Amino acid sequence: MTKKQVHLAAHFPGVNNTTVWSDPASGSQTDFSSFVHFAQTAERGLFDFLFLAEGLRLREHRGRIHDLDVVGRPDTFTVLNAIAAVTTHLGLGGTINTTFNEPYELARQFASLDHLSGGRAAWNLVTSSDAFTGENFRRGGFLDPSDRYQRAGDILAAATELWLSWDGDDVPEVRHRSAQFDFHGRFTLPPTPQGHPVLIQSGDSEQGREFGAATADAIFSRHSTIEAGQRFYRDMKDRLPRYERAEADLTILPAATFVVGDTEADAEERAEHVRRAQVSPQTAIAFLEQVWGRDLSAYDPDGPLPDVDPDPDAASITRGRVRHEKDTLQVANDWRDLAASTKGSAPGGGLTIRELIIETTARQSFVGTPAQVAAQIDDAVQADASDGFILIPHLVPGGLDEFVDTVIPELQDRGAYRSAYAGTTLRDHLGLRRPTTAEVADSRRSA
Template identity: 65%
Template sequence: MTHDHGAHRGRKRIHLAAHFPGVNNTTVWADPRSGSQIDFSSFVHLARTAERGLFDFFFLAEGLRLREHHGRVHDLDVVGRPESLTLLSALAAVTDRLGLAATVNATFNEPYELARRLASLDHLSGGRAAWNVVTSSDAFTGENFRRGGFLDRADRYTRAAESVATARELWDSWPAGAPRPFAHHGRHFDISGTFDVARPPQGHPVIIQAGDSAEGREFAASAADVVFSRHGGLDAGRAFHADVKRRLGAYGRRPEDLKIMPGVTVVLGDTAAEAQEKAAEIRRQQVSPQTALLTLEQVWGRDLSAYDPDGPLPDIDPDPAGDVAHGRVRVADPLAVAARWRALAEAKGLSIRQTVIETSGRQSFIGTPGAVAAEMAEFVAKGAADGFILVPHLTPGGLDDFVDRVVPLLQERGAFRTEYTGTTLREHLGLPAARQPDHVKG
């Protein structure tokens, strides 16, 4: 590949990552190009496409229990997907530079074992490991661990923050040559011993975080290297970006020490009209009549199976205490959400299905390859994001067109790398090296 032209120097570079889809209704299962969600070949194809596109990392979501709706496994969950760290260890052997990011729950895992597994992945991949730190406070997930709802919701971030801090102490406890004894005495963990895996090549694997609450933003500012955000619009993205970045100074960190990368979808067409038509069709496929009712039931907290998806919204109010779904995020204020949806449906004459499509099925970037490249570059240039985590609607070929048609245009604009210049994920992201504390240096 060619090197960057000097005229492009000084422009903000875009960071890109690939999300393997599957959970929720992003994936269009009915498309004839839709492949397996569990075969290793699907993961290999998407990862190699991302690496061909010079992406920073490949991102795997994960849940610890299959979600349920009306007591049955939720139709849109993937059954049989391999465990993330195991799968990424296998992908390390068939990729060379691509970062490998695993979602691992900090509520139901212990720091010592997590630190061992992440350090092992970092060694196997030559410094490409990342940990997306997630939490869970629900007893439904906890039943798999004989713990139930052992942790109050308010404590989930305090445990997560201490879990990350403890893992970093363990990674730091192995200076050059041999390990030194460690001891951590905190609110959630009281452990001591000797860590049995050498210090990872990155020092600390990259930490990713996706919480949007005030606690989540503070946790990101204090401990994360990357934020996986959901703010796709320019104004909302700029507000979130500014809010999280301003918190960094309190922890002795610089704005460039944390990368904010919203999850986005892309629909390409040869013309703007074709792209819009394709996007509308994808939204219709993503929100089937059944999916529309499932989504509505999550807001209303009631069995709405008797309603016609092509008919009007229910005239009954949501039941705030209703519990038809397990393992899904509860709607914070269902009465307010229902009021907004009713106002929208009345103003536009929308059915249940049309309302769900309108409120939940939007694509982030729609247009010709040139228009999408320009809009992405504008988002980063105007401080709405540092990059994007692309969530395709097809497995495993959903990023093929983007890599073939958009990445070259981003490179021509000087907005994206034309080659990998480093070998580790920290180098790809432009993050500072994880320095070992002086008291444990060998």
């Protein structure tokens, strides 16, 4: 019996402090040449797909545009279509918000991408009720938080009806009426090479998990440790029978970061160096301010934590990113304990502000020699902590180079990774069936 195979996806480095811009090797976040390099490297490494996150408003911190992290993104559909021109097999996954798009236009854009890429499109479907982002859109922040999954479900149902509406020469009118939408008309494109794009879900709430189990082809999760990964994996796969789906129908891909070194010690040293670059002195203060809810710019990042307590009434002072500290006083006290009990360079021997933030922000998921990193990935997949990973490098555009050159051959030697693409569509890479027009007709009848 062949070994369970590792699936890998490549997350283009994001607009946050994980992406290091102070490194001399750091290139443009938005030049197309960066996307070409990154995508072609992922394809050389036989990755399933490239993944783009989304942010539709520049983040703000203390009422002003956040200026410490990389910032700037291209339009997702446009850059993915352009990447399709310079790759031949790599899947092209884009995060697209359901709140600030209408189903007809969105279905047509994804269908166009799937046709023009020869069947490589994927949609990471996210929902937002964020009025802050809504200020950039005609309809504003109109969505009540409790309606988020309703809108996601309705838009996906509507898009699927459109995608699979052509039945040979018959182009029937689609009439869609749901809580969120009421529209009708004919779709202007036939079913795409993949039937319709691969669907990715990333919600982790109970509602999000159930929605993913019912509809998604792949899950972008945050549970990258073995134990948490196994719990999530089992939970998700156990939900599938309710929807008459098999375990192979849903690929679980946690986000993961990595640092490769010539020796284990070299890798550890490089990992430490990357974490320091990710948390500059200014970034350390900004992180602290998110918890304290007040201006801490007068504090020395290389000094001890503030004596003053967090402002319990402060509204979130960072907008446009997901970060929820529920009980800020509790977090502050935990951090004080951690700083006091850990050896650092603060007066008295504890951790400084910057050292604490480095300590509390996530360590890289995989650190080691190429053989060690390959073993960690393979072991996690064989232990059903995941079906693979969405890798998030810390550098644009060369952050995948070393991984592809050194870790991929190790994974192949372990018999855990493909040596060539078996097909040309993303569904082929993920081992998924192509949905058909008849299926939608069935589900419509049974609905």
